[in-house]
Amino acid sequence: MSLCYAYYPGCSGLGTSLEYDTSTRALCESLGIELVEIPDWNCCGSTPAHAVDHLLSACLVGRNLGIADDMAEERKLDGILTPCPSCLKNLKTTQHRLADPEFHRKVELVVGRTLTADLPIKSVLQMLVEDLGLEALAKLVQKPLAGLKVVPYYGCIMIRPPQIMQFDDPENPMALDNLLAELGAEVLPFALKTDCCGASLGTTRKDVIAKLSGRILDAAEEAGADAIVTACPLCQLNLDMRQSQINKANHSGHNMPVFYYTQLAGLAAGQGETSTMMDKLCVSPRPLLASLAGRTGEGA
Amino acid sequence: MSSSPKTFDSEFIAEVQRESEQNLALCYQCGNCTAGCPVSFAYDYPVNQIMRLVQAGRKQEALSSHAIWLCASCETCTTRCPNDIDVARIMDVLRHMARREDIVSEKAVGAFWKAFLESVEKHGRVFELGLMANYVSKTGRMFTDVDLAPMALRKGKLGLRAHDIKKLAEIRGIFDRYREQKQ
Ligand code: SF4
Numbered sequence A: 001m002s003l004c005y006a007y008y009p010g011c012s013g014l015g016t017s018l019e020y021d022t023s024t025r026a027l028c029e030s031l032g033i034e035l036v037e038i039p040d041w042n043c044c045g046s047t048p049a050h051a052v053d054h055l056l057s058a059c060l061v062g063r064n065l066g067i068a069d070d071m072a073e074e075r076k077l078d079g080i081l082t083p084c085p086s087c088l089k090n091l092k093t094t095q096h097r098l099a100d101p102e103f104h105r106k107v108e109l110v111v112g113r114t115l116t117a118d119l120p121i122k123s124v125l126q127m128l129v130e131d132l133g134l135e136a137l138a139k140l141v142q143k144p145l146a147g148l149k150v151v152p153y154y155g156c157i158m159i160r161p162p163q164i165m166q167f168d169d170p171e172n173p174m175a176l177d178n179l180l181a182e183l184g185a186e187v188l189p190f191a192l193k194t195d196c197c198g199a200s201l202g203t204t205r206k207d208v209i210a211k212l213s214g215r216i217l218d219a220a221e222e223a224g225a226d227a228i229v230t231a232c233p234l235c236q237l238n239l240d241m242r243q244s245q246i247n248k249a250n251h252s253g254h255n256m257p258v259f260y261y262t263q264l265a266g267l268a269a270g271q272g273e274t275s276t277m278m279d280k281l282c283v284s285p286r287p288l289l290a291s292l293a294g295r296t297g298e299g300a
Numbered sequence B: 001m002s003s004s005p006k007t008f009d010s011e012f013i014a015e016v017q018r019e020s021e022q023n024l025a026l027c028y029q030c031g032n033c034t035a036g037c038p039v040s041f042a043y044d045y046p047v048n049q050i051m052r053l054v055q056a057g058r059k060q061e062a063l064s065s066h067a068i069w070l071c072a073s074c075e076t077c078t079t080r081c082p083n084d085i086d087v088a089r090i091m092d093v094l095r096h097m098a099r100r101e102d103i104v105s106e107k108a109v110g111a112f113w114k115a116f117l118e119s120v121e122k123h124g125r126v127f128e129l130g131l132m133a134n135y136v137s138k139t140g141r142m143f144t145d146v147d148l149a150p151m152a153l154r155k156g157k158l159g160l161r162a163h164d165i166k167k168l169a170e171i172r173g174i175f176d177r178y179r180e181q182k183q
């Protein structure tokens, strides 16, 4: 039975994380997983909405859940998927809070429709691990990432708080580790895998980002990694696009590519540039990927 | 808006409990939340002290702290609290209350969130370039990421067009009804 989901790309997929959205869709397609974009979806409000008001946050999310309800009436869906942990947390928190009848009623009044909102909500990563199974992903691998040393960086909220997110171990998650190993990469132990990058303080408090994201880059380098692999648009942006700012603030000289795991999966599956969009990364991975070809040759 | 701040405000404690649905009395100041908090180094009060201020009904100090605006919502405190207190939710609620009282100790953070939500109300989705322009006009600060702009533009990562949703009226309706509810 093939899997089919309502897909919520999130705003960053339209701009700063275009390569995440594109490589996610390409990967799912090659795995035979059908993603049906939630038509006319709106922004979930991200951190600003829940920081300003929980009702507003739930109502912005609620409209999207309502459209997904309509989709589920028309065809069988296995759930709602999003690649973005911040969107995921908002979707799941709202679904959780809607269990309170009084809150549910308030949200329906503001959204202006009834809400069922009972579809399972998962990240694309969680779906790959739990619904599809990593063996299916392994079958796709044509060019294993042999010789590529990576640290998996989950960020903080894909698995937290555990009561809501219900995925993997909140202190030592392994989903991304296991996935990258299936792709043939060498996954190094990484103590900071769930430490915060500074999240959305990038625009307002660069000192916080320089310290937190800087620490992650330092630790990755110290671990001997060639690259960091992430599943979060905000983490990726802070570590990659802001890497030069961080270097300047910390007097460091990092030149560390920061991939989305979906890009590497696409690469291992033999997909080309239109799907993996490696050229979108600010720290160019070209020299690394070129040297990788050489390394694999040596090993053979 | 109270003119002379009370040192023990029991109404405040009740309000935080009601809005966060958390039992503040459960906090026994173990410090686990602070130990894991990544932004602690930039806080004026570490998060366990914020909890203490709330328990002690010290409304003014809690709501005028910088900490509540610098919190990255990383959920580490909530995950590690031995008493299952949703500490991050309490930080959220304190921000809600501070905003209602017009106390925003980190002006830039407040302005950025406001600009973000205005973008959502206007387009249904976040339009990053418009958001930044709005943020700059609100704070009077230069575009602090100006050094990143050439790279972002070259990579096509700073959309020049807004991606408006089709049923914008639905979003406007949500914001309008939300405001009515809150009155
Ligand atoms: S971890 Fe929980 S109990 Fe311990 S100080 Fe923080 S809020 Fe209080």
Ligand code: SF4
Pocket: B033, B036, B037, B038, B039, B040, B047, B070, B071, B072, B073, B074, B075, B076, B077, B078, B087, B088, B091
């Ligand atoms: S949610 Fe906020 S207070 Fe809690 S650990 Fe994270 S940054 Fe600190």
